[in-house]
Amino acid sequence: MSRIHVFTSAAGNYLPKVKVLFDSLAVHHPEWQRHLLLVEDWPEEQCEGVALDAQLHQPRDLDIPDWRPWAFCHSMVELCTAVKPFMLKQLLAREDCDAVVYLDPDICVFSVLSDVVAALNNHAILLTPHQSAPEQTLSGVMANELTSLRHGTYNLGFIAVSTADDGNAFAQWWCQRAYRFNRDDVPNGLFTDQRWMDLVPGMFGGVGIMRQAHLNVASWNAHQRDLTWGAGGQVLAAGAPLGFYHFTGLDSGNHDAAMLYAGQPDGVQADLVQNYREALTESERHYPHKAWSFGELADGTAVDAAWRRAYRDDAVLQLRFPDPWRSSDLVGACEAAARGISPRYISPGYAVRDDQAVDLGRVGSHLMRSIKKPSAWMGLVKLASRIVGREGWRGLRRRMSRSGEERM
Incomplete structure (x- = not known):
């Protein structure tokens, strides 16, 4: 599996995070073709200022039916997730593509993802669960397992799909569901695009569940992943080189709160967070804040x-x-x-x-x-x-x- 495309989906306010992600991919997977799905409606001259070593796409490029009124139906988080399957479908259709990897913009890659590449040779769809081991305490069950029941078994900060028949069928199905039902509506059983993935192992063949401890480490599972420092300053997860860490909830404070709740305010995880924050601070110098393209009506009225x-x-x-x-x-x-x-x-x-x-x-x-x-x-x-x-x-x-x- 050599011809792999990787993309992320983000509005302009997340460009500093995108830069950190793409810089890490350039180190560990320079052979992957990088794409940014910029969830804005910027003119071409404004896009030139993004200055990332990646191909840039916007929702208007994805052949989404009635895309402008459809976009109005979504919040920023909803729209950034709703467009993902359309980008996936477009990339899978390219002649130079064998597989597509999606990574959230608030992820950083720390080593070569060789097991992901190997798994794509035998699977059409790869998913990572929020939890890969049972919680041992009541507080852990309430904080993590119940949350997974509400928000989805699998975390869609990562997904990988090959051009196999099951992969293409999945992409088409995901586009259809995201077009109508990509909502943050947990009481009614929906959480953006994520809850839909609970159905995927039962509906499609060739699904691989990546339970390895070094993949998609995050605040909800780090306490089970045994993070340590290895030789040469490399971070290990359960003894293997850390693949990628998902820094979700950093801006809201939820990440730090989860670390405190798990009783791990210090140590390797805290060092990772500090290093990531420093990288973001450097990246933010390149991207001044701009209002979201889909946050206002044409007359400047903020959309409620x-x-x-x-x-x-x-x-x-x-x-x-x-x-x-x-x-x-x-x-x-x-x-x-x-x-x-x-x-x-x-x-x-x-x-x-x-x-x-x-x-x-x-x-x-x-x-x-x-x-x-x-x-x-x-x-x-x-x-x-x-x-x-x-x-x-x-x-x-x-x-x-x-x-x-x-x-x-």
Whole structure:
């Protein structure tokens, strides 16, 4: 497995982290072709200032249907994860590609990932679990195992996919699920793109679970990975060279809190964090802060998270405002719609515009069956009443539209 492409997905505010990641990849895997999926909508001249030794892509380059109104439905974290499978699919289609590795921007590679490369020779999809050993204390179960049940068994800071049939089938499936259901909605069983991976080992062949202690070390599992210093200043995990460390939660303070909770505020892990922070400080000099491209309407109004959810969940709003970024009446309409959406309701997400019109043929066929059979008419009335009570009139309209069909 020699022709490997690696990419990360990040908004402009994470460029310092991307630089640290790519610098580490250049040391340990210079043969991998590096790609940055920059989740912005920057003009070409602004992209030139990124100055990374990597190919740069933006969402507009990925053939995502109706990508601008679709992007409006997502927060920054949601959008940065929702675009990942589309980038994966595009890279897998290249003639010079045998496999694709994805790494989160807040990861740093510390040694050659030879076991990942070897596993790609025999597997179509590689995943790493959050926990690879049972917790031994009640506090550990509550802090880590229960969190994995809520947020997903596998951590999508890493995934590797080959061009095998199962790999391509997985990429297509992931694109379909991410297009409609890439949400941070833990109460309804969704956590961006991550919870979907729980289904992958049961749905696809050729899945490899990388349980090695030196891969995807992070705050939630470092206490089980036996981090030590080896010869020449190399960090070891369970006696093997540390492959990559995931510095998630560093900005929010969650990483430091997890270290304290695990009783490991000092030692090798703390040294890794300190060294990473110093590398970030140096990297930040190259990238002054810029506002997120998808954080404001065209007139400069900051987009509220409730407006995004309302637009995502309401097919009528999507029809009324095909370009939400430039619609002067959008704010009031979204605020009114948001008041009628139940937090327990999971909508089918953004519908491609061709699917949003009411399907008159579908409605007519239901009416014809009802006329021929009175009991069917009563059943139709009761069903419509239940839908209106649970989802409102907009929900009934959505279910009569083409987007109500099982079309991905």
